Structures are given as structure tokens and as C-alpha cells.
Amino acid sequence: xxxxxxxxxxxxxxxxxxxxxxxxxxxxxxxxxxxxxxxxxxxxxxxxxxxxxxxxxxxxxxxxxxxxxxxxxxxxxxxxxxxxxxxxxxxxxxxxxxxxxxxxxxxxxxxxxxxxxxxxxxxxxx
Amino acid sequence: xxxxxxxxxxxxxxxxxxxxxxxxxxxxxxxxxxxxxxxxxxxxxxxxxxxxxxxxxxxxxxxxxxxxxxxxxxxxxxxxxxxxxxxxxxxxxxxxxxxxxxxxxxxxxxxxxxxxxxxxxxxxxxxxxxxxxxxxxxxxxxxxxxxxxxxxxxxxxxxxxxxxxxxxxxxxxxxxxxxxxxxxxxxxxxxxxxxxxxxxxxxxxxxxxxxxxxxxxxxxxxxxxxxxxxxxxxxxxxxxxxxxxxxxxxxxxxxxxxxxxxxxxxxxxxxxxxxxxxxxxxxxxxxxxxxxxxxxxxxxxxxxxxxxxxxxxxxxxxxxxxxxxxxxxxxxxxxxxxxxxxxxxxxxxxxxxxxxxxxxxxxxxxxxxxxxxxxxxxxxxxxxxxxxx
Numbered sequence: 087x088x089x090x091x092x093x094x095x096x097x098x099x100x101x102x103x104x105x106x107x108x109x110x111x112x113x114x115x116x117x118x119x120x121x122x123x124x125x126x127x128x129x130x131x132x133x134x135x136x137x138x139x140x141x142x143x144x145x146x147x148x149x150x151x152x153x154x155x156x157x158x159x160x161x162x163x164x165x166x167x168x169x170x171x172x173x174x175x176x177x178x179x180x181x182x183x184x185x186x187x188x189x190x191x192x193x194x195x196x197x198x199x200x201x202x203x204x205x206x207x208x209x210x211x212x
Numbered sequence: 213x214x215x216x217x218x219x220x221x222x223x224x225x226x227x228x229x230x231x232x233x234x235x236x237x238x239x240x241x242x243x244x245x246x247x248x249x250x251x252x253x254x255x256x257x258x259x260x261x262x263x264x265x266x267x268x269x270x271x272x273x274x275x276x277x278x279x280x281x282x283x284x285x286x287x288x289x290x291x292x293x294x295x296x297x298x299x300x301x302x303x304x305x306x307x308x309x310x311x312x313x314x315x316x317x318x319x320x321x322x323x324x325x326x327x328x329x330x331x332x333x334x335x336x337x338x339x340x341x342x343x344x345x346x347x348x349x350x351x352x353x354x355x356x357x358x359x360x361x362x363x364x365x366x367x368x369x370x371x372x373x374x375x376x377x378x379x380x381x382x383x384x385x386x387x388x389x390x391x392x393x394x395x396x397x398x399x400x401x402x403x404x405x406x407x408x409x410x411x412x413x414x415x416x417x418x419x420x421x422x423x424x425x426x427x428x429x430x431x432x433x434x435x436x437x438x439x440x441x442x443x444x445x446x447x448x449x450x451x452x453x454x455x456x457x458x459x460x461x462x463x464x465x466x467x468x469x470x471x472x473x474x475x476x477x478x479x480x481x482x483x484x485x486x487x488x489x490x491x492x493x494x495x496x497x498x499x500x501x502x503x504x505x506x507x508x509x510x511x512x513x514x515x516x517x518x519x520x521x522x523x524x525x526x527x528x529x530x531x532x533x534x535x536x537x538x539x540x541x542x543x544x545x546x547x548x549x550x551x552x553x554x555x556x557x558x559x560x561x562x563x564x565x566x567x568x569x570x571x572x573x574x575x576x577x578x579x580x581x582x583x584x585x586x587x588x589x590x591x592x593x594x595x596x597x598x599x600x601x
């Protein structure tokens with residue numbers, strides 16, 4: 087299902103991650119059909135500016151993860167491969183950091199970061 | 213058909229400092245440039261080409277050339293992070309081939325230990341004008357975890373182990389013991405690396421390079437000038453450059469930009485990885501070396517772990533002596549940018565001026581590779597192939 091708003095990210099603008107109903111969104115090119123991340127004013131695969139938003143399933147799998155142990159408390163930086171095939175940088179949260187494994191299934195949870203609902207991912211049953 | 217470059221590295225100088233409490237940034241640059249020119253047997257007045265990156269103070273090359281009293285006819289301020297100085301040598305070779313200059317200086321300096329961070333040392337990490345920043349900064353992408361994700365994925369896909377990564381550090385430490393300027397001169401074992409504190413999984417403290425002040429400079433000249441100097445002839449035989457990024461979310465962390473820059477350099481040089489006697493490989497972290505060796509074709513993709521193990525990178529022991537100055541892992545990673553020191557040690561090897569304990573006998577063909585930026589997101593790759601004539 088498409089969101090009618092056209093992506094128009096500009097500098098200094100808050101990142102665009104969430105639809106009005108709270109779902110994770112991705113920019114998608116209406117010409118070549120490819121979603122991309124992070125969103126921009128032209129498609130990085132075909133340069134078209136005919137872009138729209140798609141609503142994601144919010145599910146994916148951990149592509150890679152690294153727990154930064156020098157921070158207090160430690161946290162997990164990751165790339166998650168969304169069901170839509172696109173990878174995004176994120177944090178893995180709400181879990182035992184020592185139990186996180188690559189390829190684990192995860193689902194989006196929006197966490198407040200500097201007043202912005204920010205997409206992070208928590209492990210779910212595959 | 214690509215033209216064969218005829219540029220030569222006539223001067224190479226590494227600043228001996230690792231902690232420059234009493235020196236300014238411009239002072240370090242000035243000492244570097246002067247040192248490299250003295251090494252070449254040239255003077256500031258001979259310089260007509262100036263190559264630098266964003267670690268110089270001021271806007272591009274303007275303030276620094278004014279300070280040094282140079283009026284260049286050709287400048288290049290290309291910044292690809294720590295690979296800038298490897299890449300610059302290729303750019304100099306092109307400029308010399310086109311007659312744009314005949315004596316070019318490349319300089320690097322920085323004070324990450326004792327100064328305030330400057331734009332060459334990652335101050336752009338939170339630049340709101342940078343389009344990736346709002347999408348990455350909230351997740352805490354400090355540098356070790358970006359490299360940690362590359363290592364974790366490499367382990368997942370290819371079965372690479374922490375022990376294998378540790379061998380890269382072990383080899384570097386074997387070389388660093390002979391370098392009086394190296395920050396870390398103690399020989400370490402695989403166990404030492406594995407027992408050092410975890411920084412960002414799976415990278416331990418000893419998988420990470422040092423943080424050091426200092427820098428260095430190169431003088432790259434035309435064939436005519438090179439032959440007029442009383443220095444060994446180190447020719448730039450091939451160069452390649454590339455940028456690898458996240459590709460709109462179709463991201464692959466298992467390879468680096470070396471897969472593109474390497475073949476270009478080898479093709480131009482007309483040689484293969486098997487011909488290389490010595491390699492300077494960018495070593496911000498152990499994983500950087502392991503992946504780069506695969507991507508340059510020294511071994512197959514996925515077999516880097518096996519390749520670096522059991523001392524294969526130790527001079528006099530293994531098949532591919534690397535970073536015989538101790539590299540960024542043990543000696544020096546000035547300004548958080550390791551490209552300059554990679555070229556300098558390759559030049560020492562080709563001149564036969566490396567420490568006798570690590571000098572590769574008959575070293576007539578060497579490679580230097582830089583990886584600037586972040587292996588786990590976007591980085592610039594530059595590969596150089598240098599030959600002793």
C-alpha cells in the first residue's frame with residue numbers, strides 16, 4: 087500500500103521513517119520499481135524522481151551486528167535486511183545482547199531518540 | 213589503452229613523532245614537506261604541484277602553500293579519507309604525464325591525540341548536511357562497530373575466526389619490534405589478542421590500530437627530474453581508485469572497494485598479485501587487512517583467514533611480507549589516516565632502506581593500498597603498484 091506523500095528529503099530535515107499510522111516506510115521508485123534506503127530526491131538505481139513511499143512489513147533478518155562494548159551500557163549496531171530486500175542501519179534492542187545472532191528474525195520497534203520515533207529492531211520468533 | 217605513467221617517488225619522509233604536544237598542525241605539515249624534499253634532494257622552490265586532503269588547515273591547499281612559500285601550477289585536494297595519500301600518488305602520475313607539474317608534494321599531518329579534532333579526523337561524522345548522517349547517527353555508528361559488522365559477517369559467511377584475525381596483529385608486532393618509532397614494540401601472540409578487552413564484537417582492543425599524532429610526505433617527480441637526483445628510482449607503475457558505498461540499501465559487507473581499485477592498478481602495471489614482493493595494506497583494523505588481501509587477489513574470497521594465519525604476513529617467514537614498519541596496528545596511524553605511511557614503507561622496501569630485520573631481499577615490486585572512510589559503510593579505495601628500476 088502506497089502512501090501518497092512524495093519523498094522530498096532535504097538537508098537538516100528529520101529522517102523519514104514512519105507513516106502516519108506508525109508503520110515503517112521505504113522510498114520506492116515508480117519507474118524502475120526498486121525501493122531504496124536512505125530516502126533521497128532521486129532513485130539511486132535509475133535517477134528517476136518519480137518516487138513514492140511504500141509501507142514495509144516491519145520484519146526482517148539481521149544481516150550483521152556488532153555489540154559496542156566500550157559504551158556504558160553496551161549496545162548493538164546492526165544492519166537488518168528488510169523483507170523488502172533493502173538493508174538499513176539500526177540497533178537491535180529489547181533482548182540479551184549476548185544472544186543476538188546473524189540471520190535472527192527481527193521486527194521493528196520505534197524508540198524515541200532525540201524526540202524522533204526511530205526504527206530499531208527486536209528479535210521475534212521466525 | 214591506458215598510458216604508462218612515468219612518475220617516480222623521489223622523496224618519502226615519515227614524521228618520527230607519535231605525540232606532538234608541542235607542535236601545531238601546520239608545523240607538522242611543514243616539517244613533513246621539508247623532510248620529504250630533503251630526502252629527495254630538492255627544495256621548496258622546486259615544487260610546482262601540491263597534493264593534500266582535508267587534514268590541511270584552511271581551505272584546500274591555499275593556506276598551506278602560502279605558509280610554505282610554494283606557488284603551485286597544479287593542485288589537487290581530493291579527499292578519500294585515509295586512502296587520500298595513496299590515491300594522490302596516482303593523481304600526481306597523471307598530472308606529470310600531462311605536463312601539468314614535475315615536482316609534486318603530497319602531505320599528511322594530524323594531532324588526534326593532542327589537538328582538537330579537525331575535519332580530516334571525522335568531524336563530519338555529525339554534519340547535518342551529510343545525507344546519511346540523520347539515518348545513521350542515531351544508532352551510534354562509532355568506527356569500531358562499523359568494522360566489527362564487517363568482521364562478523366565475514367565470520368558468518370566464510371567461517372573466519374578471531375584467531376585468524378589475530379594473526380594480522382601478531383605479524384605487525386613482529387615487524388614493529390624493529391622500529392624504534394613504533395608506538396607498540398612488544399611482540400604479541402594470538403592469545404594476547406584474544407585476551408585483550410572486547411571493543412566491538414568480534415574485534416578486540418589489539419585488533420584495532422593505534423591513535424597517533426604525526427604524518428609524513430612524499431615527493432613525486434617526472435622521469436627527467438628523477439634521473440637527475442642521486443636517489444633510487446621508485447617508479448609508479450600502476451594505480452587504481454574506487455569508492456564503495458551502501459548502494460541504496462543493496463548493501464554487501466563482504467568485500468571492499470579494493471575489488472575495483474586493485475584490478476585497475478594491476479592492469480596498468482601489467483603484473484599480477486603473484487609478482488608482488490611486498491605489500492603495504494591499510495590496517496585500521498585486522499579485518500581491513502584480511503578483506504583487502506582477498507579483494508586484491510592475493511587469495512580467493514573467503515580464504516583470507518587461512519591466508520593470514522601462521523605468520524604468512526611476517527617478513528622472512530611467510531609468503532607475503534606486509535607492513536614491515538609495524539603498520540597502523542603497531543607503529544603509526546597519524547591523523548587517523550594510514551595511507552601515507554603505507555606508501556612510505558613501500559618506498560623504503562623498494563630502496564632497500566627498511567630495517568635489515570624486515571627488509572625483503574631483492575624487493576623490486578611492491579603494492580600499497582589505502583582504505584579511507586569506513587569499511588562498514590562508505591570508503592575510498594586506492595591501490596598503487598611501485599617498481600624499483
